[in-house]
Amino acid sequence: MASENQVHETADEILADLPCGVVSTLTDGTIVRVNETFLNWTGLPSNVVEDGRRFQELLTVPGRIFYETHFAPLLLMQGGVKEVACQLKRVDKEPLHVLLNSMVVEGRGDLPRIIRTVVFDATDRFKYEQELRRARNESRQLAAIVNASSDAIVSAGLDGVVRTWNPGATRMFGYTEAEAVGHDVDDLIVPDDRKLERETKYRRVRAGETVIFSDTERHRKDGRLVPVEITATPMVDDHGRVIAASLIFRDISERKIAEEKQLLLMGELNHRVKNLLAVVQVVARQTASVSDAATFGNKLSDRLLGLAACQDLLVQTNWLGAELTELISAQLAHFSDMIGTRIFIDGPDIKVSPNVAQGLGMALHELATNAAKYGALSNSTGGVKISWQIQNDPDPRFAIQWVEHDGPLVEPPTKEGFGNKVLRRMVEASVKGEVSLDYAPDGLRWNLEAPLSDITAE
Numbered sequence: 001m002a003s004e005n006q007v008h009e010t011a012d013e014i015l016a017d018l019p020c021g022v023v024s025t026l027t028d029g030t031i032v033r034v035n036e037t038f039l040n041w042t043g044l045p046s047n048v049v050e051d052g053r054r055f056q057e058l059l060t061v062p063g064r065i066f067y068e069t070h071f072a073p074l075l076l077m078q079g080g081v082k083e084v085a086c087q088l089k090r091v092d093k094e095p096l097h098v099l100l101n102s103m104v105v106e107g108r109g110d111l112p113r114i115i116r117t118v119v120f121d122a123t124d125r126f127k128y129e130q131e132l133r134r135a136r137n138e139s140r141q142l143a144a145i146v147n148a149s150s151d152a153i154v155s156a157g158l159d160g161v162v163r164t165w166n167p168g169a170t171r172m173f174g175y176t177e178a179e180a181v182g183h184d185v186d187d188l189i190v191p192d193d194r195k196l197e198r199e200t201k202y203r204r205v206r207a208g209e210t211v212i213f214s215d216t217e218r219h220r221k222d223g224r225l226v227p228v229e230i231t232a233t234p235m236v237d238d239h240g241r242v243i244a245a246s247l248i249f250r251d252i253s254e255r256k257i258a259e260e261k262q263l264l265l266m267g268e269l270n271h272r273v274k275n276l277l278a279v280v281q282v283v284a285r286q287t288a289s290v291s292d293a294a295t296f297g298n299k300l301s302d303r304l305l306g307l308a309a310c311q312d313l314l315v316q317t318n319w320l321g322a323e324l325t326e327l328i329s330a331q332l333a334h335f336s337d338m339i340g341t342r343i344f345i346d347g348p349d350i351k352v353s354p355n356v357a358q359g360l361g362m363a364l365h366e367l368a369t370n371a372a373k374y375g376a377l378s379n380s381t382g383g384v385k386i387s388w389q390i391q392n393d394p395d396p397r398f399a400i401q402w403v404e405h406d407g408p409l410v411e412p413p414t415k416e417g418f419g420n421k422v423l424r425r426m427v428e429a430s431v432k433g434e435v436s437l438d439y440a441p442d443g444l445r446w447n448l449e450a451p452l453s454d455i456t457a458e
Contacts, residue, residue: 321457359430
């Protein structure tokens with residue numbers, strides 16, 4: 001058995017070897033005793049007691065303010081304070097995070113009251129709390145993202161039972177969180193004809209693979225099917241074992257409508273291109289039949305430019321039709337300086353259908369070309385009036401006129417050329433109307449009448 005001398009330790013030796021700092025101060029904070037551990041932490045000299053330094057001066061500014069305004073008054077009032085977090089200043093080092101446990105010791109006899117403070121290094125605890133706060137913040141942010149997401153975000157166990165169900169899932173499928181959690185995802189939203197597909201792909205998820213269902217369907221609580229894209233991601237534990245699946249459902253009803261619309265537009269474009277090529281073919285053939293080789297290129301180019309101007313207008317409106325005033329202006333673009341002086345345009349606002357725009361546009365181009373070469377726009381005095389009207393009695397009808405005046409003497413053509421065919425047959429076919437063409441000596445007069453319903457764009 002060890003003797004008493006062998007195990008005897010002085011109080012100073014005990015204080016020096018403690019893994020925590022120990023500081024004794026007067027009630028105003030003046031240090032009267034300090035152990036080696038505290039000195040080693042702070043880098044203070046051993047004669048700090050003789051310097052008359054106060055404990056609060058060893059704290060960072062926030063800690064010192066707290067000590068003087070809250071810590072010391074509370075300590076003197078209730079006799080003790082536990083686990084107060086603050087920071088100690090250190091020589092040539094970053095401040096040290098510590099916890100203070102202080103108690104008031106009443107002096108005996110003529111000895112003063114002192115405050116004994118045990119200081120614990122809280123570096124690891126501070127880092128842990130900081131990491132915990134960061135993790136909590138990230139968790140809150142993730143939860144906020146999940147809750148605010150327009151996508152349905154669901155987690156399910158390997159048995160297919162729903163564990164979590166966000167508001168987006170409620171909006172998409174109609175089930176509340178309470179109705180969904182704890183129930184099999186197959187029973188909730190997977191159509192019978194999609195269950196084999198789901199099981200086949202979920203086997204890959206259980207094997208640790210992320211799987212995307214690029215185009216599938218799930219049903220709502222009301223039975224309506226929703227086209228969705230699903231991203232299924234395995235969730236693993238600390239040992240890397242798959243324990244659940246994270247499922248993100250994205251409603252692709254719009255991207256599907258857009259796809260169908262694109263297919264429809266491609267079909268419509270194909271149809272329109274074929275029609276346009278047929279028109280070009282007719283124009284080229286008829287132009288070649290009534291023109292010599294020297295003038296064929298120029299005439300064909302002019303007519304194709306007129307057709308192109310009409311196409312530009314229709315493209316701008318997604319083939320929904322063209323305003324008649326804009327159609328006339330496009331076909332008379334080369335005579336824009338004459339509009340308002342020698343060319344007068346008058347009529348109510350009306351939007352014509354794409355087919356009408358093509359036929360009427362070609363007719364206006366032919367009329368303008370003929371007027372420039374042979375008619376009222378070939379001299380310095382002639383003019384043209386383009387006007388149209390809508391008659392409502394007894395049935396709504398549309399009428400448009402091209403009337404030339406003060407041009408050279410007009411002589412009827414001796415044979416029907418392609419221009420004449422455009423002005424009569426092609427227009428009548430495209431608008432389902434009737435054309436009259438009068439080669440009056442004082443000026444050409446062209447008139448078209450048709451049911452209003454065959455003219456306007458829907």
